[in-house]
Amino acid sequence: MKVLMINPPDTASKYKFIGLVAPPLGLTYIASVLEENDIDVKIIDGSALEMSWEELEKEIPNYSPDIIAVTAVTPTIKQALKTARIAKRTCPDSYVVMGGYHPTFTYNEILKNDFIDIVICGEGEYTMLELVETIENGGDLRRVKGIATREFITPPRPIIEDLDEIPFPARHLLPMDKYKVLNIKLPTGTMISGRGCPFHCSFCASSAMHGHKLRLRSSKNIVDEMEHLVSKYDAQNIAFMDDTFTFKKSRVEEICNEIKERDLDMMWGCTARVDTLSKDILKKMRDAGCITIFVGVESGNQQNLDKLNKNITLERIKTTFELTKKLGVRTIASAVLGMPGDTRESIEKTIKFVKGLNPSYAIFSLATPYPGTDFYMNVAKDDLIKVNDWSKYTLLSPVLETVDCSLEELKALQKKAFKDFYLRPGYIARQAWMDGFILIKTVGAMIKDVSKLG
Structure with missing residues (x-):
């Protein structure tokens, strides 16, 4: 075959x-x-x-x-x-x-x-x-x-319990020299260290696909793959694409220890929830090469966070971002604009809140209900979906109207959010000192394409 x-x-x-x-x-x-x-x-x-x-x-x-x-x-x-x-x-x-x-x-x-x-x-x-x-x-x-098939549907396959049994991705079948970030070809590798998520964020498609049971690869298996990426593909940066890489503190510590013991010369980034980060684990991660953490802030309104089942507080978010700055770890803050119940005032509040966190970078997505999620089922039931063209479900194009914002107004607010964040006085100079050319390319891409959002 x-x-x-x-x-x-x-x-x-x-x-x-x-x-x-x-x-x-x-x-x-x-x-x-x-x-x-x-x-x-x-x-x-x-x-x-x-x-x-x-x-x-x-x-x-x-x-x-x-x-x-x-x-x-x-x-x-x-x-x-x-x-x-x-x-x-x-x-x-x-x-x-x-x-x-x-x-x-x-x-x-x-x-x-x-x-x-x-x-x-x-x-x-x-x-x-x-x-x-x-x-x-x-x-x-x-x-x-x-x-x-059109004739039948078979019972679901049980989830893969032992992820270590799956061989490393067949990257040799890919054009590895074609992958890029900010349209720059970089020696970057992507990895997944686990599947499933025990949290119940209503908008998450990943947990809908992989379940709420968290399955984790062993620390040795993970670092073996990191080493493979470094030695075979000369990866200098590795991005973990997990929903929450930092969920289990002891496992993160094991990975960091393994990296240091092998003296792997590379940098890496991951995703995290603010309630899984502490001073000691952040130090451990930084010392093992972690330079960037992607954090789902989602909203600057506690009521919205509660509706999303995030189970985190605004104060905890603030505390965590202050800690990352002190330790010199870059952050990417991700926020969602235009959730049901959002108003122009609450959206402006979220934009202001993210700016106040002073992360290294920020992404402002528009609320997008993906099939399979609780969020999709709820907004579909309430007949809130205004756009049924799946190609518009990009996080950059509005598909839901809010209490007092039309689709066009949501587009305008998203553009304003990007501009307000990236065009702040002193922002480019401060980040350029940290990130140099990469920062210039990032801001350039944001400003160039923000007018096309949606």
């Missing part, structure tokens, strides 16, 4: 405005499991290669694939569907499979397209393996857990 996996062209989606093109880790994890079982697999990353549709159409048949798998998230579902249509047209005898966050929760909608044969729901590594082996052996697809 030959399996071709495709990340569709133009899939930078919500990160396009900051020039980020990251490796499709989901595809590479599945590919690594297939290769481990002696299955011939190729990956086309149409986004990183900046492929045209014509180029993709010529490339697909070159592999003579038996199965073509296309990945999709909500903002890129149109590109994914176009990719699948091209795949079926060029290789009509191949099975066309789709997976990822969006198809998992909208498989009924996806399967209305006759050029898609199967949807993989949930974690795809071992579902894809079983699917390939079943097709190869002429078996009964109804026995494959975790798939949906």
Whole structure:
């Protein structure tokens, strides 16, 4: 069997405005499991290669694939569907499979397209393996857990309990020299150290996909992969893409100790909740090479935080940001504007609150309900969704109106938030002293594209 996996062209989606093109880790994890079982697999990353549709159409048949798998998230579902249509047209005898966050929760909608044969729901590594082996052996697809077709839906596949059993992502199948941040090619690697999230933030698509049970890789397994990225791909920066990397303090300490014992020469960044950070753990992380932490601030209004089930307070947020500044760790503060119940006054308050935290960088996203989340179900039930075009679900385009803000007014407030933060007197000079060229490129990208938001 030959399996071709495709990340569709133009899939930078919500990160396009900051020039980020990251490796499709989901595809590479599945590919690594297939290769481990002696299955011939190729990956086309149409986004990183900046492929045209014509180029993709010529490339697909070159592999003579038996199965073509296309990945999709909500903002890129149109590109994914176009990719699948091209795949079926060029290789009509191949099975066309789709997976990822969006198809998992909208498989009924996806399967209305006759050029898609199967949807993989949930974690795809071992579902894809079983699917390939079943097709190869002429078996009964109804026995494959975790798939949906037009004829049937099989029971969900249990989550992967031991993440250490999954081989490292098959990065050798990717154009590793094409990935970039701020449109700059950097020796950067991306990793995931765990899956699932025990918190219950209403807007989180990741916990909807991977569950609320937190599954963590061992510290040794994680640092082995870090070392692999440094030695094989010369990675100087590593970004952990977990929902909350710092959830378990003892595990973070083990990772930091392992990094220092191996004397790994690289920098890294991660995501964190303010209630998982303390002075001692931040020091430990900084000394082990952590230079940037992404923090979900979400709102400057306690009532909104409570509605989002964040279970954190404004005071705790302030205290944590003060601590990171004292310890010299860069921060990226992420806020959400335009939640149901938000008003112009409360949005202005959030913008002011984020500025007052004085983080290194800030991202102001517009409230976006993704399929599978509690947030989506609640706003759909209350008929609050004003835009049904999935391509607009980028965090940069408003899809919900608030009590006193139209869609156009929300766009204007988001633009104001970016400008107010990045064009403050002294901000560029202060950050340039810390980050130099990277900061100049960041602000340049923000100011250049802020007029295009939405």
